[in-house]
Amino acid sequence: xxxxxxxxxxxxxxxxxHLQVAFAIRSLxxxxxxxxxxxxxxxxxxxxxxxxxxxEKATPTLSSLQRLANALQVRVPDLLNGGxxxxxxxxxxxxxxxxxxxLVPYVSKLNGMQWxxxxxxxxxxxxxxxxx
Numbered sequence: 811x812x813x814x815x816x817x818x819x820x821x822x823x824x825x826x827x828h829l830q831v832a833f834a835i836r837s838l839x840x841x842x843x844x845x846x847x848x849x850x851x852x853x854x855x856x857x858x859x860x861x862x863x864x865x866e867k868a869t870p871t872l873s874s875l876q877r878l879a880n881a882l883q884v885r886v887p888d889l890l891n892g893g894x895x896x897x898x899x900x901x902x903x904x905x906x907x908x909x910x911x912x913l914v915p916y917v918s919k920l921n922g923m924q925w926x927x928x929x930x931x932x933x934x935x936x937x938x939x940x941x942x
Contacts, residue, residue, distance in 0.1 A: 831875075834889050836864045838882045852881035 839849050839860075846864070850857040853874070862868035863878075870878060879886045905911050920928070 830891070831870070831889055832864050832866045834891075835860075835870075835878060835882075838884060838889070839864075842882055844882075849878075849881055853877045 839846070844852075846860045847857045850860045853860070854877070855874070859868065859874075863870050863874075875886050875889060879889055882889075905914070
């Protein structure tokens, strides 16, 4: 989990934690199952640039932070806070989806069997490869 990883991030010589952006980028990239090369392709930058950012040899520009966030499918604040998102952020994003927002009034009316069926279908959708 990213929370544990951020807490164990290296510190600089005076005992203060480094800016967590590089650590968060690596954690989010790995959590997404992307290689540095794949992330670089999504950002349209050389792979070495991603490596330099992750190893704190380069500081991403604001435009690079935005491209990183887009490529990792997160928001820039998520990169700056170590990749941690609050449950409120997750819920807000979920309810922003029009389809999900339309389903919310009916969720409380589901019985156990219906919940089980829906969860099984969602799980199956996440495991099946997408068809293009």
